Amino acid sequence: MAKTDTSISRRSFLKWSGAATAAAVTGGQAPVLHSLAYTGKKSAGTEPEYHFSACGMCLNKCGLVARVENGIVTKLDPNPKFLKSRGMLCARGNAGTSQLYDPDRLKYPLLRKGERGEGRWQRLSWDQALDLAAEKLTKIGEEYTRCGVLFTPGSDMQSQFVHWFAEVFGSYNVTTHESNCLLSRNRAYLDTFGEVPFADVLNSKYIIMAGANRFESIITPDSIDLMTAMKKGCKLVVLDPRFTKTAALAHEWFPIRPGTDMSFFLAITHVIIHENLYDEKYAQEKLYGLDRLTEHVKQYSPEWAAELCDISAKDIRRIARELAAAAPAAMIYPGRRTSDYVNSTQIRRAMAIANAMLGNWDKPGGLLAARVVGTAGPELPEAPFYDDNPDDRLDYGRAHLMFDEEGSFKHMRDAIIEGKPYPVKGWFTYKINPLQSVANRRKTLEMIDKLDFMLTVDIAMSDTAWMADLVLPAPSYLERQDPVSGLQGSSACACVITRDPVVPALFESKPVFWILRELSKRMGLEEYFSFTMEEYREQQLRKLPDSERALREDGVYYNPSKLYGIYEGKVYKTKSQKIELYNERYADMKLDPMPVCTPLREKVPSDRFRMVVGRNAYFTHCTTQNNTLLHELMPENTLWIHPSPAKKLGVRDGDTVILSSRSGEGELKAELKKGIRKDTVYMASGFGVLSEGLTNVFGKGACMAEILEDFTDDLSGNMAMHETIVKVARKGAS
């Protein structure tokens, strides 16, 4: 593992970096914060040290090399041996130093003094803070059962300890980021192939990307491999109501009518089946329900789809033929964030079925099964059983096919507000920001009003931390020791990375692992947290004898496990043991066993717009907008609106507009864009914040969560973020 030089004393560390202004709200200990700014002083001229780590600015965990000069992390560069990212670090990865030395960082435990959201805090010692948290959690557990506390960890390498703590504490009410993201995709592919695939973008010859923006929403290795594949002749067709950078670089971009992707893919399947463009031998061996699908898609001709999706029948037919000609090295890209419509699982099922017809499963250029990484689950003691607990999760039964371990944040929130079937009075959040990321902010605030105690562990004063009772400061990823993490991603890798502190943790920040251990001691649960991080890691790596050397020397360990043909001689993990075009389980549950195209839940009236959301390459969900370096790339969000409807509304480029929906409203500047449909508007997430502790971004732009209504996918309970119809008015117009 990377060596940490601890020989530099804190005093010299602070002295070197020179004087700087004190920080606002969270105050104090400011000198190190500006250590990356130009100070006019020369460094001592000593040779820099280099440490391996893994980026924590988003969920990709790209391998990096941190350069440390005189105790300061001065630069983060990609680890060239980290193949999953193809040896790159994006804008966010490069801005990691700005997270580490952010003056807005939380510095010590804070207890809310005023009303929620008022921003009055009292500094506590760690002992005071932990005693208080232990007392409050225990009290809620005794009064409302242990399930009376909801745990919401973000996507972080230490989040597994929050899950473990919830388990030993005794609550199965855990929701994560996932029900705001990709559960409908997971549901659809599990219910078709029995497994959630990785896309072999690198070796593909033809890719249709719908509802994904891979060149801006960077996922490694897909984003990079997509360009490499295109350079080798792969054709990219993008369906998106908005001219994203992915659309900009595609061979063909179709501004599809939002919410009609299912009609397009059913028509693609219609052409493939009715023109006999599939491999019959493969179909016979691997596919289940082709006869019924053949009959089912008869009605879904390209001519029928064209009227719905605004893509001509001629183009649909041509694309289907081109796609089939490139098969099996061709794919409908499975996507990631698929939280868009109330029938998202069925939309993704239509895409999965088209993939199945291409015969691309487990083949080069197609959809790949998970490779063996080889990390092992640590042996932990058996969690205690609390016999007074209710039978089920709080959100149980609110959607047909929810994942037990994830649930649905929206349904959980509704249940907490209703207090049914039982009350939840405590909330533990770790590095997640539902106040910004989950549709219908007012309801999240209403939910918080029902709570007796809310505890947030984070790096900065996010909107969620801003509403909490107790806020505990966590270090950034460059200052902590983490478990190992196994990563997959098509041909790029089955690999393992880890983190050791590159520099010691600043201020009084403590990793959530330490916080949970301390809480466990105070709550009589210490036997479940008696292991050290080293012991935990050793257990994770016990089946990979060469991994420790590789991690030390290369910063990454690769498992050269099988990539293609994993399913040769094996059955699929579905009810029929084949790829399910027709899903028997759905039929048993009286759900559509094959995707049925239904009208949109709500049509867009001529004077309104459908709001769509999406990513750019600078921000990770709602978390990096306040980063000084990234903030400069996009200081506020704007409303993308087509010039033609804007003209009708009297809105010029740069005018402030009021955007409103049934759930809320916000003010932001209009940006007139020819690259968006006339019936659609778009805004980036993470602005219009409540927290005054985010000094760069406070007071700028509008909040996505405030505008979006909280619809969900019927099957998975995943949020449906493209179901909101909005009104746009120029500010000051009557």
Next chain:
Amino acid sequence: MKTQLAMVIDSSSCLDCKACMVSCKVENKVPEGYWRNWVKQRKPRFGDMPSPGNFGKVNGYGDPGSMHFQPGGCMHCANPTCVQACPTGATYRDEKDGTIRVNDKLCIGCACCIPACPYGARYRHPEKKIVDKCDFCAKRREWGELPACVVTCPTKARTFGNINDPESDAALLMKENKTVRVINQKTDTEPNMYYVSMTAPADWPRKAESPAPIRWWASLAKPLVWAVVGLNTLGIMVMFGKQLLIKDEEPET
């Protein structure tokens, strides 16, 4: 053959992710509001958005009407108008590697070089009070590393090296491909920044501006300044010069 460091860029690989810009900013401590490098873009020609019976689609990847992203920065020109404009000799061509450098100790922050650069590659550092620009990451090169923008690029659009060394990646890329340079027709500075096959936009460099009095002053002052260097009283003179010439400027927003 003499070393000539250069950048050979495949702009058709660029995703406009801005990784190169942030990487450079961190490495070179470029202050807020300023950049040493950039990504420019050619906007696409849009057709009509779809309406009933009219289906939309724009020109795709590589078409003349499509969007194109173009990474850039100081072009380390063989015919550097900035060097000609500098009254003190602070901006000079490093004969070792062919790069154009700014000697911090000689720069008096007069900013004459800024309009002399057709590419807008220079800015006046608001705290150092001198002119700053890309030096192909000189410090990193001393450590044996590639420039920060080059290593971090997801699609490796930027290739860096000695184009006079036929074995270098940069030279090989130039040998295997037709390359173009982006210049203003009135001021061909002979950039050492080459774009593979084509690039866009191409019409943005401006004509190099070098005010006549400055040229006159430069012709007088340069030998004088270098004489001063020889006399080793440089520090005093620069301090004096700075006091005379520097006015605080607000950073551009």
